[in-house]
Amino acid sequence: xxxxxxxxxxxxxxxxxxxxxxxxxxxxxxxxxxxxxxxxxxxxxxxxxxxxxxxxxxxxxxxxxxxxxxxxxxxxxxxxxxxxxxxxxxxxxxxxxxxxxxxxxxxxxxxxxxxxxxxxxxxxxxxxxxxxxxxxxxxxxxxxxxxxxxxxxxxxxxxxxxxxx
Amino acid sequence: xxxxxxxxxxxxxxxxxxxxxxxxxxxxxxxxxxxxxxxxxxxxxxxxxxxxxxxxxxxxxxxxxxxxxxxxxxxxxxxxxxxxxxxxxxxxxxxxxxxxxxxxxxxxxxxxxxxxxxxxxxxxxxxxxxxxxxxxxxxxxxxxxxxxxxxxxxxxxxxxxxxxxxxxxxxxxxxxxxxxxxxxxxxxxxxxxxxxxxxxxxxxxxxxxxxxxxxxxxxxxxxxxxxxxxxxxxxxxxxxxxxxxxxxxxxxxxxxxxxxxxxxxxxxxxxxxxxxxxxxxxxxxxxxxxxxxxxxxxxxxxxxxxxxxxxxxxxxxxxxxxxxxxxxxxxxxxxxxxxxxxxxxxxxxxxxxxxxxxxxxxxxxxxxxxxxxxxxxxxxxxxxxxxxxxxxxxx
Numbered sequence: 001x002x003x004x005x006x007x008x009x010x011x012x013x014x015x016x017x018x019x020x021x022x023x024x025x026x027x028x029x030x031x032x033x034x035x036x037x038x039x040x041x042x043x044x045x046x047x048x049x050x051x052x053x054x055x056x057x058x059x060x061x062x063x064x065x066x067x068x069x070x071x072x073x074x075x076x077x078x079x080x081x082x083x084x085x086x087x088x089x090x091x092x093x094x095x096x097x098x099x100x101x102x103x104x105x106x107x108x109x110x111x112x113x114x115x116x117x118x119x120x121x122x123x124x125x126x127x128x129x130x131x132x133x134x135x136x137x138x139x140x141x142x143x144x145x146x147x148x149x150x151x152x153x154x155x156x157x158x159x160x161x162x163x164x165x
Numbered sequence: 166x167x168x169x170x171x172x173x174x175x176x177x178x179x180x181x182x183x184x185x186x187x188x189x190x191x192x193x194x195x196x197x198x199x200x201x202x203x204x205x206x207x208x209x210x211x212x213x214x215x216x217x218x219x220x221x222x223x224x225x226x227x228x229x230x231x232x233x234x235x236x237x238x239x240x241x242x243x244x245x246x247x248x249x250x251x252x253x254x255x256x257x258x259x260x261x262x263x264x265x266x267x268x269x270x271x272x273x274x275x276x277x278x279x280x281x282x283x284x285x286x287x288x289x290x291x292x293x294x295x296x297x298x299x300x301x302x303x304x305x306x307x308x309x310x311x312x313x314x315x316x317x318x319x320x321x322x323x324x325x326x327x328x329x330x331x332x333x334x335x336x337x338x339x340x341x342x343x344x345x346x347x348x349x350x351x352x353x354x355x356x357x358x359x360x361x362x363x364x365x366x367x368x369x370x371x372x373x374x375x376x377x378x379x380x381x382x383x384x385x386x387x388x389x390x391x392x393x394x395x396x397x398x399x400x401x402x403x404x405x406x407x408x409x410x411x412x413x414x415x416x417x418x419x420x421x422x423x424x425x426x427x428x429x430x431x432x433x434x435x436x437x438x439x440x441x442x443x444x445x446x447x448x449x450x451x452x453x454x455x456x457x458x459x460x461x462x463x464x465x466x467x468x469x470x471x472x473x474x475x476x477x478x479x480x481x482x483x484x485x486x487x488x489x490x491x492x493x494x495x496x497x498x499x500x501x502x503x504x505x506x507x508x509x510x511x512x513x514x515x516x517x518x519x520x521x522x523x524x525x526x527x528x529x530x531x532x533x534x535x536x537x538x539x540x541x542x543x544x545x546x547x548x549x550x551x552x553x554x555x556x557x558x559x560x
Contacts, residue, residue: 051497057224057262058216058354063487065497074419081380083503156358159505160496 013100016139020098020107023143024135028091028113036076036164044138044146045069051165053152064152065164072164084162089128090116096132100139106146109135115165129154131165174520176554182539183525185553189545190362191516195556196463203442203548204230205322207402208332210444210457211236213471214316215350216263217244221280224263225249227459227467229363229443230322234308235259237269237280244312246320247282247305258305282307315344315446315473317455333440336404340436342429343448352487353472355496359505361512363458363466364545367443369504370456371405371537374526378507381499384416386435395532403441403544405537410435412449417499420492423450425485427475439537441544452490464512470494470501521554 023042030039040047049072051065067075093113100107110132117128129152136147150165177184189195211226211234223237226246235249235258249258251271258269258278268277268285277286282305287293290300309321311329314337319329326332337344359366369375373395376382386392395408412433414420423433427448430436436448447454452472459467472494474486493500515522524538542553551558 055354058351059263060352060354062353062355063484064355064491064495066488066491071419078380078418078499082499083378083380083506085502085506156356157496158357159359159509160357160498160502162497162499162502 016100016107017098019139019143020109020137021095023137023145024095024109024111024133025093027145028093031164032088032090034088034163036079039164040069040072040076042145043069043072044144046146047072047144047148048146049148049150049164051150051152053155055155075162075164079162082162085159087117087119089161089163089165090118090125092116093133105139107137107139107143109133109137111135113165127154129157129165177521177523177525179523179525181552181554182543183535184521184523185542186556187515187519187522189553189556190364190512190522191463192556193463195549196362196460198549199442200230200460202550203545204228206326206548207323207442208311208319208321208326208329209442210440210455211246211318211320213349213351213455213473214238214244214312214318215348215473215476217318219265221267222263222265223259223269223280225259225261226320228320228322229457229459232322233257234320235269235305236310236318236320237282239279239281240267241281243281244310244318245280245282246308246310246318248308250306251276252284252303252305253287276303278305314341315349315453332402334401334404336400336402336406336438336440337446339406339409340438340446340448343427343436344446344453346428348476349453349473350476350478351471351473352483353470353490353495355470357468357470357496357505358461359466359468359509359512360464361466361508362463362515363443363460363468365508365511365515366456366458366466366468367439367445367541368524368538369508370437370445370447371439371541372526372533372535373407374533374535375504375507378503379500381417381493385412385414385420386410388416389413392532397530397532397534397536397540399536399540403541405439405540407437407439407537408532414450423489425451425482425489427451427453439541441541449493450489451486452494454490454494464515468505 047069049067052063091113093111095111097110113131115129116125118125131150131152134149138144138146216224217238220240226234228234233249236246238244253276256273270277275288279285284300284303311319391410395410398406415422438446443458445456455471457469472490524535526535528534530536546552
């Protein structure tokens with residue numbers, strides 16, 4: 001692993017870093033807009049999505065959602081069939097680290113994210129969840145997300161959610 | 166035809182056992198009475214023995230009667246329960262939800278206790294108390310505890326209550342082979358803090374008419390002929406079993422049949438038992454879900470969800486059970502979110518204009534019959550001394 005000071009395909013490190021940041025932040029905007037199809041379009045075919053957390057109660061790591069690309073496509077496709085809470089979520093994300101792995105032509109990215117819920121009736125905003133995105137970004141061609149682990153700090157999620165975080 | 170206020174508030178022209186008064190879900194005094202007359206008297210499922218696998222493991226537990234308890238496995242292997250309070254000055258003994266400690270030491274004045282509940286240390290005992298007070302007289306306040314029905318830790322605050330087996334009776338007989346052929350292990354735990362009454366959650370677990378809310382269940386269950394043959398079987402003490410069914414998981418886009426199962430459960434089988442006064446064993450295919458509740462107020466409830474597999478699972482089997490469980494029952498599962506939307510919808514409206522809550526469907530005890538709720542409220546009425554449809558009458 002090397003720092004982002006390295007280059008890929010002749011591009012400057014700052015350009016690669018900017019592309020990675022754009023991918024993460026654009027993804028947040030798509031998720032905020034409930035454009036889940038658009039968000040999945042940013043992901044590589046080998047994409048895998050996981051929501052996990054640690055339970056101090058049972059002293060075990062837990063996986064609460066785990067799908068490959070196809071599984072996420074099914075989940076998104078079926079959303080209109082389900083009864084889902086429509087309270088909008090808004091992400092406030094900060095990319096903390098970008099580590100470039102030249103051999104794999106990918107970057108490992110850690111992003112801190114605070115997710116807020118704003119009620120439709122009245123517009124009251126409250127913190128819904130704190131988490132970190134642990135992403136792997138494929139840098140061959142247009143950067144694409146090939147792995148996302150949403151590592152939740154918040155475990156009390158009220159009535160839960162049908163959407164990706 | 167829409168109704169005016171007088172018609173809206175008129176008692177339904179139904180037997181008084183077939184509807185309940187909305188105040189049983191909203192009145193703080195009724196909740197206090199439920200905690201005293203029901204939760205303080207019955208056996209209640211607190212956790213699973215696999216949450217305390219080793220000697221000196223402990224688990225904090227918030228009991229639905231409003232008590233803070235501490236469950237610990239002693240060095241003799243036995244699981245015991247105590248009030249989570251120091252007998253010296255009433256301080257909380259354990260603050261975290263779980264841990265391991267040979268001695269549980271109060272942070273305040275360092276009195277210490279063994280996981281068998283004995284007081285083993287009073288700091289500067291002789292200097293302060295001389296012979297006026299002795300460690301042997303200051304053990305923890307122990308709560309009756311039994312482990313059973315799949316290795317679950319049950320507690321009862323009433324020292325004079327009958328044994329656990331008497332309370333559960335035969336309600337879990339149809340599931341016992343699944344629960345007790347092999348040791349179970351918890352793999353999932355989460356809490357949902359929701360604005361609803363605890364009984365709304367148990368009501369939802371006690372009727373399947375609400376499957377219209379679940380796209381997943383409509384596809385995988387309601388469209389299968391065996392669904393309509395599921396029958397409720399009421400048991401003494403307010404418990405009810407829902408008849409078994411085989412689920413067609415592959416009928417839901419992207420889902421596959423559940424190749425893993427439990428001992429004694431046919432492939433893709435589903436067994437469910439609701440126990441009074443509000444906990445549920447729900448076994449679907451490869452995973453067992455246990456629901457328990459902690460009422461914080463008439464319209465605020467913690468619902469605890471546990472997922473269990475077999476202790477001897479291979480890593481691959483365990484991963485499959487976890488995936489199966491969460492696909493429908495996790496915080497991001499297809500069904501649980503909808504169920505919780507339903508009960509918070511009830512919790513948000515009840516007392517703000519709702520009149521009567523109907524439990525009146527009769528379909529020969531089959532799956533859309535509401536006998537499960539009626540049976541529950543018959544026991545509730547017996548213990549509370551009046552009908553749930555008339556909660557302000559004199560006991």
